[in-house]
Amino acid sequence: MSHCASCGACCACFRVDFSVHEMEDMGGSVPSGLAVELTASTMRLRGTDHSPPRCAALTGRVGQKASCGIYEWRPSPCREFEEGSEACTRARARHQLPPLDGAA
Numbered sequence: 001m002s003h004c005a006s007c008g009a010c011c012a013c014f015r016v017d018f019s020v021h022e023m024e025d026m027g028g029s030v031p032s033g034l035a036v037e038l039t040a041s042t043m044r045l046r047g048t049d050h051s052p053p054r055c056a057a058l059t060g061r062v063g064q065k066a067s068c069g070i071y072e073w074r075p076s077p078c079r080e081f082e083e084g085s086e087a088c089t090r091a092r093a094r095h096q097l098p099p100l101d102g103a104a
Contacts, residue, residue: 003100004083008066011058011078013091016045018075029073045075063097 020043022028023035034056035043046056057074060066068074082088089099 006065008058008062009091009095010081011055012062013094016048016077017042018077022075030075062095
């Protein structure tokens with residue numbers, strides 16, 4: 001089972017910017033209302049522009065029982081994020097979580 005199902009560190013660590021074409025009202029799947037417009041072509045998931053960031057779609061407690069409320073409809077940066085990657089390790093460290101087994 002993926003550690004991502006309970007971690008959520010990445011969702012509370014990074015800004016998430018993506019194309020407006022990924023928005024539901026533009027033919028994509030990201031629910032309207034969960035993103036703010038940055039430019040005419042770029043959106044950002046709500047909450048990820050805060051300091052510290054925390055995606056508005058993240059539920060639960062990071063590192064214990066966290067989940068994405070829009071997992072099936074999440075934007076491409078979330079879909080492309082790799083469990084155990086360097087970015088994952090940095091996000092986990094920011095939340096005082098150990099790296100995943102086999103990750104550097």
